Amino acid sequence: MKKSVATIRDVATAAGVSTATVSKFVNGTQRFSPAVEARLTSVIEQLGYRSNPMAQSMITGRTKAIGLSVLDITNPHFTSVVKGANRVAQAHGYTVLLVDTEETQERERQLLEALSRRVDGMIVYSRTPEEELGWLLALDRPAVYFGRPERLALPAVASDDQLGAFMVTRHLLTQGHKRVAYLSFAPSRRDRERMAGVREALAALGLELTVFEADAPSADGGERLSSAIMLGRQPPDALVCYNDLTALGFLKGAQELGFNVPDDISVAGFDNIQYGSFATPGLTSVDLHSERMGAAAMQKLLASIEGQEVEPLTVIDAQLVLRGSTTTRA
Missing domain, CATH: 3.40.50.2300 (Response regulator)
Structure with missing residues (x-):
């Protein structure tokens, strides 16, 4: 017979606490005494309880997902940006949802609006002129912009x-x-x-x-x-x-x-x-x-999601790498 999956009620009963206490502990919305937290941790491990992500998002209002839009995932520059951002996201318990706009400005708004409904915040590369990006601010999601915004009131990460x-x-x-x-x-x-x-x-x-x-x-x-x-x-x-x-x-x-x-x-x-x-x-x-850019953008976004103040612009230094394609002229 298939073993039944442990529920939040099972954890509460075994630990001698309310289901509300289990929910707050699992979702990290409240701390308890060391004894209660140790008991909850032990029971959760023994029962093999896993929280339901959809139920968790309904309780906390968080999806624990970050949206990241890039212009062309086949370009290794963007692959490195994703790698850096994903590394930081995973370290903080977040999942990255990736959108590739394929250098097509016409698809950008539709894709980002759909993405915004599934994430806690977004990191955005865009080809759309800034004066046409008012809709991005109207999405009501914390966002970080790649580049040096002249009009957008968004925190940003840029290269020099x-x-x-x-x-x-x-x-x-x-x-x-x-x-x-x-x-x-x-x-x-x-x-x-x-x-x-x-x-x-x-x-x-x-x-x-x-x-x-x-x-x-x-x-x-x-x-x-x-x-x-x-x-x-x-x-x-x-x-x-x-x-x-x-x-x-x-x-x-x-x-x-x-x-x-x-x-x-x-x-x-x-x-x-x-x-x-x-x-x-x-x-x-x-x-x-590129990888540092992605990591810096994710760090800035996660801080924004937590309500922390962040620097408006983070600039990553450039470095010249010399190889054989350039040489001295006589």
């Missing part, structure tokens, strides 16, 4: 994209490069910060920036532009790419056209994804510490 872009461009200039170009992805707000950093470094030497625009922040997007960049009348001698994926795609395309990286052109990206170190040559990149 402009400084990172300045660092990598300044490095290229010290290597003797004169014709530095930037491979852009305009729909991204972070793209503007990165382009500003490149311009700032070039302006210090009175140099102009040439910009090429990718149609997708992917390896395919970078590869599609390789011929336009390398076969133009005055190709650059260095290229800073919006991210590592576009840089790796460009690197592949340039090599297939017969060009040598870095002898003909130095190439650098952003995010320091793991695949960059396995490319030939290895890809120079600005490490924005």
Whole structure:
């Protein structure tokens, strides 16, 4: 005969307390004397009692779930963000529910509104312009935003994209490069910060920036532009790419056209994804510490859920990682 599952009433009877006491103890909403808590812990273990998550959420108003939206889960940068966020969530007894908006702004609102009904709070990457994100605030859920919000009254976590872009461009200039170009992805707000950093470094030497625009922040997007960049009348001698994926795609395309990286052109990206170190040559990149970003966002959100005050903006430092895709010019 199948063994019956222990109920909250069974625990209360065996421990000699009320069902309300068991509920408060299991859900962590009230502390009791050490003797009572020890007795409850022992009985729960002996009976193998497991609380019903749905019943628990009805009592506490908490789902113990966090929503996390990313723009493209196939991009290793976002995979690392999820890993960092999930590690912190698990340590605090939360489950992460993931939504991949697939770089599609039109799907974003529908997916996040549905997600908000199942979670205690959300961490959000978004391509939607800030002035159109009023609906996000109306969801009435604690939320943390990735990026530097100019209008949204939300706590945020951001990387120092402009400084990172300045660092990598300044490095290229010290290597003797004169014709530095930037491979852009305009729909991204972070793209503007990165382009500003490149311009700032070039302006210090009175140099102009040439910009090429990718149609997708992917390896395919970078590869599609390789011929336009390398076969133009005055190709650059260095290229800073919006991210590592576009840089790796460009690197592949340039090599297939017969060009040598870095002898003909130095190439650098952003995010320091793991695949960059396995490319030939290895890809120079600005490490924005994606995993740390995810962890910091989750810590900030959990604090908000508990009603604690949090800093409006947490900025994660950038770090330049040098590999073989950049070299000194004679």
